[in-house]
Amino acid sequence: MFFKSKILIFLPTLIFGSILTVSSSSWFSAWIGLEINLMSMAPILLNKSTPKSTEATIKYFIFQALASSMLIFFILSSSVMFFYSLGNYLLYIITASLTLKIGMAPFHFWFPQVMMCSNWPQCFILLTWQKLAPFILLSFCFCNFFNLIIFLSALIGMLGGINQFNTKILLAYSSIIHSSWMLSLIVTNNLFWGFYLLAYTLITLSILYPLSSFSSSFFNNFLLMKFSSFSKSLFFINFLSIAGLPPFLGFSIKIFTLISLFNSNFSIFLILVLLLSSFVSFYFYLRMMFSSLFNFSWINNFIWYNSNSFKLEIWFIFISFFINSFIPLVIILT
Known part of the structure; x- marks a missing residue:
């Protein structure tokens, strides 16, 4: 539980x-x-x-x-x-x-x-x-104080997360960046910020729920979890979603946010800062995952584990993968 x-x-x-x-x-x-x-x-x-x-x-x-x-x-x-x-x-x-x-x-x-x-x-x-x-x-x-908060949150979020390998601290700085995106929607009087928060909640749950069965806070140790290589790959995709990689849910909500900000004549400078913060956050998520992959042998990853304590987490990884993959498609089609 x-x-x-x-x-x-x-x-x-x-x-x-x-x-x-x-x-x-x-x-x-x-x-x-x-x-x-x-x-x-x-x-x-x-x-x-x-x-x-x-x-x-x-x-x-x-x-x-x-x-x-x-x-x-x-x-x-x-x-x-x-x-x-x-x-x-x-x-x-x-x-x-x-x-x-x-x-x-x-x-x-x-x-x-x-x-x-x-x-x-x-x-x-x-x-x-x-x-x-x-x-x-x-x-x-x-x-007017909102614009300063958006700028500082995007800036400090990306700078604070660059040298972090503790996943909890990394998620904290990533959350500061996402908060700056949501506040920018509030500035433009756009109710889409509520959908952004909901999507961010789903993505965060898809990452933290499997990790709740593992005590370590460092990503290098997560590859030791008793999941198959396929399940771990789906788990990595959830991290790519929160980093904003297309075509996943994290990317879709940022695209819709950018469209809304441009339509509302939002500050171009702040939009560029938000984009830069997203690129930097994508970099430190990607760097964390690649450093983990190269520091661990994949030989044991092809072994399926039948421990009951991990079955629910494995199924949740599958479900969250489909949420991150197909919800953006549904949004585009509607």
């Missing part, structure tokens, strides 16, 4: 907090939803009494509490007549608080560290579900 029983206990309140935020009619109720979400995520990160788990929980809680403090400051300030004269400064505060919650640059420092200390199911929640509510709130408070 991908989510352990201890995590499943807090998942309902985690989901409820995000839904409350999304469906809120006021900033205060949205803040309450985010706090419920935070109080549920902290014990999920602390599901094991280990130093790494404790470190991840403390770091996550401190930075999320800081973001919540900035958000409640915005809520209280906006209700006082004196602070109306501050104008855009309040928008800068709320933008900073929400991007801090997501882990976008320049407020990203906690995100790779928490990812490194978390297990794979926790990483999946951090990479996907925890972005939903803050992104929806960001869609209601556009300001």
Whole structure:
């Protein structure tokens, strides 16, 4: 099972907090939803009494509490007549608080560290579900600060991932890049960002679910998994999808994003930065996979393993391959 029983206990309140935020009619109720979400995520990160788990929980809680403090400051300030004269400064505060919650640059420092200390199911929640509510709130408070965040997230995401071989940290920086793409869609008032997040969630799940049965965080060790060479090849294809290689799902959502940005007269400079970040992320994913392939003998890879603990992961690799391959075809045909 991908989510352990201890995590499943807090998942309902985690989901409820995000839904409350999304469906809120006021900033205060949205803040309450985010706090419920935070109080549920902290014990999920602390599901094991280990130093790494404790470190991840403390770091996550401190930075999320800081973001919540900035958000409640915005809520209280906006209700006082004196602070109306501050104008855009309040928008800068709320933008900073929400991007801090997501882990976008320049407020990203906690995100790779928490990812490194978390297990794979926790990483999946951090990479996907925890972005939903803050992104929806960001869609209601556009300001010029967004362009700077998009630029810095794309830049820091590609620079931070170049020299990384720890897969969790690499996924964290890749997530920062994908967040910059989603924020660019929010800037253009395009609801396609929701589909982008959904597609990114499917791709991330197709990668993290098989890895959840393997304790290592370094890609060189993943070839030791008890999968056949064919299953490992499909697993690599899922990595190529999140890297944006055509004709897979990760490439398709970026093509549709680019079309939307051009149609909305988005900044050409920022589009070029986003494209450059995608090329660099494709490079460090490809480099990681090739270094793994050349450092490991393929002789044992042609042996099929019948261990029951790996059967579900193998089937999931097959299913995720078809999702990454055929959903883009369906989108094009429709």
